């Protein structure tokens with residue numbers, strides 16, 4: 377036992393030594409080389425706040441909104457947790473894009489780090505997936521309608537589009553099944569994929585080392601300095617800086633926004649996606665009719681394919697920006713295009729003429745529903761039940777058993793009474809009632825004597841069980 | 847060495863602040879979301895006073911709605927209503943004070959019996975046999991216009 381613990385401790389400190397303490401990195405690294413770890417720290421905050429939110433969130437249309445309101449209004453720190461998670465998603469997108477830009481500008485994707493770039497692109501996609509799947513969860517107007525539009529965009533993909541949109545949506549319209557699906561993706565599938573990709577990414581960074589600044593491809597043999605503590609501090613500063621910025625944003629905005637509850641018949645509601653999807657959203661306005669597929673599939677698809685192929689098509693051995701006019705100008709073009717589209721999208725007043733007011737008159741969840749007025753039992757007696765059925769009530773069989781699917785209030789898991797007599801004889805049932813333990817040694821079921829059941833009652837119950845047996 | 851220690855201190859301090867902040871937030875969140883919102887208990891009608899005779903206890907139940915987080919849960923409770931030897935009305939919860947099985951009045955022996963582990967309670971709720979640690983729980987009530995009311999709980 378102690379040997380194991382010691383071994384584990386030694387293994388841990390060996391890993392810590394190799395990966396952090398004794399690690400050497402090229403000299404001359406700045407803060408731009410700390411974005412990846414900053415992103416990782418921000419992702420950990422997302423995991424922590426997301427975990428907390430899931431303690432109080434119900435992914436069903438009838439409770440999602442109320443549970444989010446409960447988090448915002450009733451749980452101490454709830455508005456903070458949801459705010460950090462909401463604005464944290466923006467910080468994650470900012471950091472991942474900044475990190476990718478840095479890798480592009482320093483040509484770090486070139487040999488021998490092509491695999492790192494590809495895994496990184498995978499992480500980028502997963503992060504966008506988190507943004508898309510998380511938006512619907514509060515089940516308010518903006519989440520509902522942005523998801524509706526987003527899935528319609530997916531529908532325009534030729535051949536597989538309609539099918540995959542239905543699969544994600546769980547039907548032809550955004551509803552209960554969309555919510556459970558996107559929730560499952562958001563909290564189970566995407567985190568698992570992200571964790572795996574991040575692990576591979578980190579392993580590759582460790583294996584391949586950090587790209588020496590300014591050196592041509594193939595020149596990895598450069599002057600090195602300890603990774604710890606100088607560069608680690610830069611990384612922690614970027615991460616903590618991002619977290620602090622998110623906290624300030626949360627405080628200034630007073631928590632994450634929550635619009636009126638989702639409603640299908642919100643005539644005139646102008647859906648807007650989260651800002652980081654706004655560029656794509658704006659792009660679609662320039663493609664009409666059949667040309668839409670250019671905006672939804674062709675252009676984004678071509679851009680992404682270019683990114684995937686980048687390490688293999690860019691054979692320029694230099695890592696200095698001055699030697700890479702083609703790479704630099706295409707980066708300026710793409711980034712400029714996305715920025716312009718996003719700004720246009722932000723400026724577009726849209727058709728939103730009035731603020732999104734509450735479309736549904738919804739009940740205040742904290743006002744208890746009125747209890748029905750007390751009705752003193754009077755008037756005609758209810759229809760008589762068969763005598764056996766009445767005895768089932770008076771001996772309280774249904775505390776542990778079920779009948780017509782109801783009962784077992786104790787949660788004892790007693791079998792359905794309909795099953796009890798199935799294929800049994802009257803004698804067998806009498807035996808069971810007289811001494812349940814003779815049939816089921818571990819049963820909690822009281823015997824006829826415990827229940828003070830008369831012989832005639834027992835007869836009626838056995839008859840009844842045989843009548844309802846199936 | 848001096849500078850190195852300052853840097854290490856900064857790393858520890860910055861991560862410590864974030865970890866502490868998140869930890870405190872998480873603790874507040876977890877603890878406060880495990881408490882239901884306090885609400886004034888309301889009275890619910892149970893039965894008519896005149897129905898309760900000095901004879902066998904009457905099995906009754908009442909139900910009410912309670913806010914669990916964001917969810918209005920329907921809860922129902924089973925009780926026995928009876929008159930004690932002095933003729934005063936008493937209400938006992940049917941939850942056995944051992945492990946919570948429902949007790950049942952036995953007319954023959956004039957006792958409450960629990961089907962689970964053989965507890966027997968006398969008509970006044972006291973334990974006469976079996977494992978329960980205390981008498982049956984008594985439920986406070988009030989009578990308004992001849993209707994017995996109990997508090998949601």
Ligand code: FES
Pocket residue numbers: 942943944945946947960961962963964965976977978
């Ligand atoms: S629960 Fe009643 S005796 Fe054990």
